[in-house]
Amino acid sequence: MLILGIETSCDETAAAVVRDGYEVLSSVIHTQIALHAPYGGVVPEIASRSHIEMAPRVIRKAIEDAGVSFGDIDAVAATYGPGLASSLLVGFSAAKGLAVALGKPLVAINHIHAHVQSAFLPPPGPAAANPVGARPDSQALPLLALVVSGGHSTILDIAEDGVPRILGQTLDDAAGEAFDKASKLLGLGYPGGPAIQKAAEAAPAGAARPRFPAGHIEAGNPALAGLDPALCFSFSGLKTSLRSYLERNPAKSQEEIAIVASAYQDAIVGALASRVERALSTRRHRAIAVGGGVSLNAALRARLKEVAAAAGVPIFLPLPKYCGDNAAMIASLAGTGVGIWGDAAMALDVDPGLTFDFA
Numbered sequence: 001m002l003i004l005g006i007e008t009s010c011d012e013t014a015a016a017v018v019r020d021g022y023e024v025l026s027s028v029i030h031t032q033i034a035l036h037a038p039y040g041g042v043v044p045e046i047a048s049r050s051h052i053e054m055a056p057r058v059i060r061k062a063i064e065d066a067g068v069s070f071g072d073i074d075a076v077a078a079t080y081g082p083g084l085a086s087s088l089l090v091g092f093s094a095a096k097g098l099a100v101a102l103g104k105p106l107v108a109i110n111h112i113h114a115h116v117q118s119a120f121l122p123p124p125g126p127a128a129a130n131p132v133g134a135r136p137d138s139q140a141l142p143l144l145a146l147v148v149s150g151g152h153s154t155i156l157d158i159a160e161d162g163v164p165r166i167l168g169q170t171l172d173d174a175a176g177e178a179f180d181k182a183s184k185l186l187g188l189g190y191p192g193g194p195a196i197q198k199a200a201e202a203a204p205a206g207a208a209r210p211r212f213p214a215g216h217i218e219a220g221n222p223a224l225a226g227l228d229p230a231l232c233f234s235f236s237g238l239k240t241s242l243r244s245y246l247e248r249n250p251a252k253s254q255e256e257i258a259i260v261a262s263a264y265q266d267a268i269v270g271a272l273a274s275r276v277e278r279a280l281s282t283r284r285h286r287a288i289a290v291g292g293g294v295s296l297n298a299a300l301r302a303r304l305k306e307v308a309a310a311a312g313v314p315i316f317l318p319l320p321k322y323c324g325d326n327a328a329m330i331a332s333l334a335g336t337g338v339g340i341w342g343d344a345a346m347a348l349d350v351d352p353g354l355t356f357d358f359a
């Protein structure tokens with residue numbers, strides 16, 4: 001089963017060809033970071049206009065890099081949500097057109113579910129060189145998944161039926177957004193995550209540092225909508241406390257900025273890790289998987305490995321190239337039979353607010 005995957009939910013135009021779910025024959029990602037950097041965040045109209053320009057080239061390159069032809073493709077998978085409506089429309093419409101032209105089924109994929117799948121993707125190359133075993137994802141069920149990106153911070157329970165259900169989520173900003181906003185306040189540029197990480201790594205060990213709140217949530221908060229506050233996140237207060245700290249203590253030297261960045265990163269990593277720890281305390285899950293742009297963060301990866309080891313469960317972290325938005329995760333998930341297939345997918349509109357049921 002050879003699947004062409006297409007991903008355009010935010011600011012990456014991506015296409016990939018994956019065989020039988022796990023053999024990544026090609027993965028092409030065109031990032032628009034440079035286009036949005038002057039604005040300090042993604043500008044939806046700029047994103048969709050760049051997708052429409054780049055999608056044909058990116059898709060053609062994915063086919064060429066895979067060493068296959070369009071006629072070899074068995075299904076066309078694309079993200080239909082969540083994401084920016086105008087960005088989703090470009091990739092999903094392109095996939096519809098291709099599926100019709102090739103006479104092959106369309107597969108509509110949930111972007112967040114695909115981020116979980118990215119943790120199970122082996123490096124590109126022939127299957128023989130990647131003995132990951134059959135369906136490593138299914139052997140990890142029930143799975144605890146953490147998806148942390150610029151738009152999402154979600155803890156999912158993926159039960160034996162393979163269906164993700166929400167255990168916890170952010171009540172306001174996403175973890176990546178918290179990194180991006182802090183980076184702006186510290187004058188470190190966009191995207192913020194890598195900039196904060198780099199600054200934090202330069203912080204001198206043992207220096208006195210500020211403490212930022214880890215986002216405690218009151219049980220009665222109506223935004224919880226029934227979810228356990230101990231499994232949810234709130235990052236907007238963190239950003240506010242950084243702003244007021246910087247007003248009181250303007251960070252002047254590189255070293256001061258590094259110390260503040262490190263304390264701020266610790267607050268986010270601590271908040272994420274403590275929720276995961278709490279979710280694992282039910283002893284229900286056989287493994288943890290992490291995905292999304294923030295899963296690239298070295299401090300988070302190290303901390304979550306400790307949490308997993310303490311709970312005695314294996315942790316699946318994506319290769320760096322699969323942490324951010326990519327299409328290999330889309331084609332891979334479709335290759336495991338997940339998604340909405342055929343005429344049902346053809347009848348769908350994009351769904352910018354697509355979510356899961358609560359666990």
Ligand code: KG4
Pocket residue numbers: 010148149150151152175176177179180191192193194197292293294295296297298323324325
């Ligand atoms: O998954 P992604 O590429 O796009 C979205 O779907 O949002 O995630 C992008 C987010 C940005 O907020 C970026 O600052 C963050 O991931 N990010 C990081 C790191 N690299 C990217 N956050 C923390 N540490 C990193 N090293």
Ligand code: ZN
Pocket residue numbers: 111115149292293324325
């Ligand atoms: Zn994403």
